[in-house]
Amino acid sequence: MFPVDPWVLLAFIPAGLALNLTPGADMMFTLAQGLKGGPRAGMAANAGIAVGGMVHTVIAGLGLGALVAAHPVAFDVIRWGGVAYLLWLAVQSLRAGPMAARGDVAARSLGRVFVDGLMVNLLNPKVILFILAFLPQFVDPSRAVLPQFLVLGLVFSLGGFVVNGVVAVFAGGAGQRLAGSAVFARWLGRVGAVIFAGLAVRLALMSKG
Structure with missing residues (x-):
């Protein structure tokens, strides 16, 4: 038997999609990486x-998420870890500049970006x-x-x-088209840094409730 009732799933899909369409930290992080490194x-x-x-x-399904929700110390440890990681990404963005200026992204760099996205999500206890x-x-x-x-x-x-x-x-396409300019390339790196720093501040100011 399918784990979820089909009618429940039909109700869940539009509700989930509406939340997916709401701009948040994940969307902003993807936007920044697209501008910085291309599609x-x-x-x-x-x-x-x-x-x-x-x-x-x-x-959450195993019940461990409830422990994080119930213990403020665990929540704060994860939250401040996320803040530190985002600030580190902001510094790296300023130092490295946009990868799109090189016209492509190396396989190793793509792996690094994947890990960054994974860590930013995992270190956000609000998720x-x-x-x-x-x-x-x-x-x-x-059931x-x-x-x-x-x-x-x-x-x-x-x-x-x-x-x-x-x-x-769309962000990656725009970033690659505009990165031909050295001046704009520098600004893309700064935009990425601002987005990462803004996400760090947002996470730092979050309360558990």
């Missing part, structure tokens, strides 16, 4: 974020709390909970991957 870099970041969302889903608040509304307690979490989380992550993928492609 492939944006999609690499997007893929890392999607995988991170599934990891959060598994954690765990969101999953704990949103997914259970569509979970039938009379096995973890399979339902996995199916719903996969659908939600795929929706986010598609939406953020569009952002990555």
Whole structure:
């Protein structure tokens, strides 16, 4: 038997898609990487974020997410780790400049961008709390909970991957077209740094509630 009732899934898809379309940290991170490194870099970041969302889903489904929600110290440790990581990315963006200026992104760089997207998502404790608040509304307690979490989380992550993928492609195309200018190339690096720093501040100011 399919873990999730088909009618519940039909209700979940538009609700999840509406949330995917709401601009947030994941979309802004994908936008920054697309501008900085081109469409492939944006999609690499997007893929890392999607995988991170599934990891959060598994954690929540196993009940570990509830522990993070219940213990402020664990929440703060993860949150400040995320702040530090985003600030490090901002510094790297200023020092390295936009990769799109080179016309392409090396395979190693794409792997690095994927890991960055994964880490930014995993180090955002708000994602765990969101999953704990949103997914259970569509979970039938009379059925096995973890399979339902996995199916719903996969659908939600795929929706986010598609939406953020569009952002990555358009931002990456714009970044590559404009990066031919050395002056604009420097500004792309600065824009990326501002976005990363802004996300760090946003995460730092977040409260658990």
